[in-house]
Amino acid sequence: MLYGRAAEEGQLRSLLRRAAEGASGALVVHGEAGIGKTALLEHLAAEATGAAAAAGDSAAGGASGPAGASGRATARVLRTTGIEAETELPFAALHQLLRPALDRLGLLPEPQADALRAAFGLAAPTGQDRFLTGLGVLTLLSEYAGESPLLCLVDDAQWVDRASLDALAFAARRLDSEGVVMVFAVREPVPLGLPELRLDALDREAVAALLAEHTGSDLPPHVRERVAAEARGNPLALIELPRALSEEQRAGLLGPLPAAPADPTPASRVTAAFGARLGRLPEPTRAALLVAAADDMGDLGVVLTAAGVSAAALEPAETAGLIHLDGAVLTFRHPLVRAAAYRGATLARRIGAHLALAEVLAGAEHADRRAWHRAAASTGPDEAVARELDAAAERAGGRQGTASASAAHERASQLSPDPADRRRRLVAAAQAAADAGQFRRVAALLRRGGEDPGAAAENAELARVRAALELNEGSAVRAVEVLLAAGDAGPTILTEAFHAAQSAGDPGLVERVRARVAAAPADHPATLIALAAVYGGEPVAAERFEAAARDPGTLFSERFLAAHAVHALADHGRARELAELLLAHCRSHGLLGWQATCLHLLAEAHLALGELRPAARAAEEGLNIAGYAGLDHRACYLRATLAACAAVEGDEPRCRELAGAALDHARDHGLGTAAAQARHALALAHLGAGDAAAALAHLDAADRHPGGPPVLHAPVLPELVEAAARAGTVRPGAAERLGRWADQCGSPAALALAARCRALTADDEEAEESFLAAAAHGERAGGALELARTRLLHGEWLRRRRRRSDARRVLREALEGFEKAGARPWAERARAELRGTGEVIDATSATGVPLGRLTPQEREVVRLAAAGRSNREIAAQLFLSPRTVGHHLYRAFPKLGVASRDQLAAALAD
Numbered sequence: 001m002l003y004g005r006a007a008e009e010g011q012l013r014s015l016l017r018r019a020a021e022g023a024s025g026a027l028v029v030h031g032e033a034g035i036g037k038t039a040l041l042e043h044l045a046a047e048a049t050g051a052a053a054a055a056g057d058s059a060a061g062g063a064s065g066p067a068g069a070s071g072r073a074t075a076r077v078l079r080t081t082g083i084e085a086e087t088e089l090p091f092a093a094l095h096q097l098l099r100p101a102l103d104r105l106g107l108l109p110e111p112q113a114d115a116l117r118a119a120f121g122l123a124a125p126t127g128q129d130r131f132l133t134g135l136g137v138l139t140l141l142s143e144y145a146g147e148s149p150l151l152c153l154v155d156d157a158q159w160v161d162r163a164s165l166d167a168l169a170f171a172a173r174r175l176d177s178e179g180v181v182m183v184f185a186v187r188e189p190v191p192l193g194l195p196e197l198r199l200d201a202l203d204r205e206a207v208a209a210l211l212a213e214h215t216g217s218d219l220p221p222h223v224r225e226r227v228a229a230e231a232r233g234n235p236l237a238l239i240e241l242p243r244a245l246s247e248e249q250r251a252g253l254l255g256p257l258p259a260a261p262a263d264p265t266p267a268s269r270v271t272a273a274f275g276a277r278l279g280r281l282p283e284p285t286r287a288a289l290l291v292a293a294a295d296d297m298g299d300l301g302v303v304l305t306a307a308g309v310s311a312a313a314l315e316p317a318e319t320a321g322l323i324h325l326d327g328a329v330l331t332f333r334h335p336l337v338r339a340a341a342y343r344g345a346t347l348a349r350r351i352g353a354h355l356a357l358a359e360v361l362a363g364a365e366h367a368d369r370r371a372w373h374r375a376a377a378s379t380g381p382d383e384a385v386a387r388e389l390d391a392a393a394e395r396a397g398g399r400q401g402t403a404s405a406s407a408a409h410e411r412a413s414q415l416s417p418d419p420a421d422r423r424r425r426l427v428a429a430a431q432a433a434a435d436a437g438q439f440r441r442v443a444a445l446l447r448r449g450g451e452d453p454g455a456a457a458e459n460a461e462l463a464r465v466r467a468a469l470e471l472n473e474g475s476a477v478r479a480v481e482v483l484l485a486a487g488d489a490g491p492t493i494l495t496e497a498f499h500a501a502q503s504a505g506d507p508g509l510v511e512r513v514r515a516r517v518a519a520a521p522a523d524h525p526a527t528l529i530a531l532a533a534v535y536g537g538e539p540v541a542a543e544r545f546e547a548a549a550r551d552p553g554t555l556f557s558e559r560f561l562a563a564h565a566v567h568a569l570a571d572h573g574r575a576r577e578l579a580e581l582l583l584a585h586c587r588s589h590g591l592l593g594w595q596a597t598c599l600h601l602l603a604e605a606h607l608a609l610g611e612l613r614p615a616a617r618a619a620e621e622g623l624n625i626a627g628y629a630g631l632d633h634r635a636c637y638l639r640a641t642l643a644a645c646a647a648v649e650g651d652e653p654r655c656r657e658l659a660g661a662a663l664d665h666a667r668d669h670g671l672g673t674a675a676a677q678a679r680h681a682l683a684l685a686h687l688g689a690g691d692a693a694a695a696l697a698h699l700d701a702a703d704r705h706p707g708g709p710p711v712l713h714a715p716v717l718p719e720l721v722e723a724a725a726r727a728g729t730v731r732p733g734a735a736e737r738l739g740r741w742a743d744q745c746g747s748p749a750a751l752a753l754a755a756r757c758r759a760l761t762a763d764d765e766e767a768e769e770s771f772l773a774a775a776a777h778g779e780r781a782g783g784a785l786e787l788a789r790t791r792l793l794h795g796e797w798l799r800r801r802r803r804r805s806d807a808r809r810v811l812r813e814a815l816e817g818f819e820k821a822g823a824r825p826w827a828e829r830a831r832a833e834l835r836g837t838g839e840v841i842d843a844t845s846a847t848g849v850p851l852g853r854l855t856p857q858e859r860e861v862v863r864l865a866a867a868g869r870s871n872r873e874i875a876a877q878l879f880l881s882p883r884t885v886g887h888h889l890y891r892a893f894p895k896l897g898v899a900s901r902d903q904l905a906a907a908l909a910d
Helices: 006-020 037-049 092-107 110-119 130-145 162-173 204-215 221-231 235-243 247-251 266-279 283-294 300-307 311-319 335-343 347-360 364-377 383-398 402-414 419-435 439-449 460-473 476-484 491-504 507-519 526-535 543-550 556-568 572-589 592-608 612-629 632-649 652-669 672-688 692-702 710-726 734-745 748-761 764-781 784-800 804-821 824-836 856-866 871-878 882-896 901-909
Strands: 025-030 076-081 150-155 180-186 196-198 323-326 329-332
Touching: 006 025, 006 037, 006 150, 006 180, 025 037, 037 076, 037 150, 037 180, 076 092, 076 130, 092 110, 092 130, 092 150, 092 162, 110 130, 130 150, 130 162, 130 180, 130 612, 130 871, 130 882, 162 180, 162 402, 204 221, 204 235, 221 235, 221 266, 235 266, 266 283, 266 335, 283 300, 283 311, 283 329, 283 335, 283 347, 300 311, 300 329, 300 347, 311 323, 329 335, 347 364, 364 383, 364 402, 383 402, 383 419, 402 419, 402 439, 419 439, 419 460, 439 460, 460 476, 460 491, 460 632, 476 491, 476 507, 491 507, 491 526, 491 556, 491 672, 507 526, 526 543, 526 556, 526 710, 543 556, 543 572, 556 572, 556 592, 572 592, 592 612, 592 632, 612 632, 612 856, 632 652, 632 672, 632 824, 652 672, 672 692, 672 710, 672 824, 692 710, 710 734, 710 748, 734 748, 748 764, 748 784, 764 784, 784 804, 784 824, 804 824, 856 871, 856 882, 856 901, 871 882, 882 901
Parallel strands: 025 180, 025 196, 076 150, 150 180
Antiparallel strands: 323 329
């Protein structure tokens, strides 16, 4: 038993019980140092394995009561503990956790196994992204669990390196049916996106019981009351404060506690108590403990060699219960013991400990640790150590440890004697932090870099980082301003300025960028010149951008904007191909942020082609990556795309939720294009439901700059014209503006939309001709959904003119297209129109049958399984574990009336 933790024990026990039934779960336990987090984890591990719970005081911040009887092991336990000195070493904690499971790496899909091997230094970096590393963790845990539950404990998570924490949190958020439980213990809450459990102070009854257990009748009542008051319900303080009392203090003859520290929290009092106990140890013992506190591996041989003592020197500390020795591994009883041993030493002694460790840690495998020890021993500028940290940063970045790379660059900057090197390394630290999604850290680093007047104007790289920060957390408008203010506004800066201006959706900003390009056309690549022409409204063939998008030697931001221009010019099939090509490049080169961006383009291309489920899959994957990488601005766009998918499919509540979140973020950060996309999604939902007036209100708000480049406002114009026509009003010039855009593009898809909108605003003779032209262009464009919408509008027009036979033919084709696409609201509208012509038709949509019986996750798993994908392939695509995929299929089979995956294709065809 644990004193005063019955409710918390029950909550954790329920996770184990559910894991035994095949379900997974995760929890973050947080509370101050010494509050009992580790004791709770130890108790959980004992229950999981059927072993006796640890009796007496815990080794790491809590207290447990009498042990229970040991029993048969029922679960496997993996554990890791964050160590403050390892915070900047990428994947250190993850390697410690997964070390017993590494023999299963061969069971993983090869890209996942390669990503983990590279992360752990077992193979050369492959360029795989962090997202794939997290997926590898999920799959490995699933494989290691086998048929029995698996408990993963992450203690002192506040000191777990960022790369490990990101990968573990990624896996924890995707646990489902693997029988895996993950519990994180951390002092302060961290935003991991997981359920949380706060450990508060023990109540009076638990305090009394714990004190009685550990002090018996040794303390007078008034001393015990003082200890209880000072401990404030903190279990470790209740145990350690009495141990720090002298005989006189225990007898109550003097002040009952050591002198209070400046910080009167229980943790600080416990640290002071540990410091008092350490101070009574022999000098060789304290020297060895200082080295151990400065070390990060717990390697007994390293500690003894660096301290210059024998193992006998550690006996007093072991006898006092301050450390544990397990073979060749030394661990401190509690992080506060480590803190007391390190902070209680003088600066000179700490420097000596780090230098001694740097000397002992020889060999390439210890290069990173050696660099950090030398950095810790540096008291002033040191270019040699700064270069070592640069190399450590490069190695960390190659293993997707971008947060660790940022820290190494930052410390290298602090050690740089030359101001130019200092600024360069600080910018590199900010860039790595941006790549890691740590934008608050980016802001702090840039504030420090801003101490040099004019640095942003002189340094294009600094301007790019500032712009990235503005785009993600500030304003897209300011991002453009920062880029245009850079002293070297070359092609890279102007390409990114186009991207930011397009995000802002501000024609004035677009024109400023376009004018800068036009001012010196000879200095810029052909793609940038073509982009300026597109935003200037000039006719440009989409093919003009294809070569640049496919050229692997071209700057990636330029390649992406070229592919995006193809989509903006309504060549959606080619845009889809280019997005897939760029996405493959991102996956193979670890470009996590660009991966989310390319997935957004891919989703938009699929959506424009009426491929709703592929669009939603790409957008969901992109949203997962954006959340993982901290790319809030890209997540905003992806939510808008998902909202549009939900609107067309008829899931209005989900559309409102996603579009609302996207709209809120877009308003706060000046993302005018994202705001327009979110409003467009809401308008689609209203149009599908037959509420043209509500749709028109959103579209009017989205069409804020009617005088800007056609490419900026074209996406909302078809719905604007349709909503106005259905509401019995007009929007002067909207169809004409769309026509100018179609003439600029010259693509069948653009011409089809322009012809459809002309039909809605023309007289009868011209309308008929325009509807037929729109259908002809639509058939060449290949967008089945847009073609079906054209036929629905044409069929409605024919029915109103009492041409029922013609209307039935067109409406049947429309219904077939909507059914195929999964556009439920439009299918129902087509069905209602058909009934109006006198057609007898089944009232039930074929859309969603039999898949409508499944949950969304089951539906995606079944679709892929029916296409012949294996569980591992499905898991990799949907970011699940193979075990969860199998569980979804197990639940889906009876709903579909099948007994095996071989029958799925036939079942879905029925």
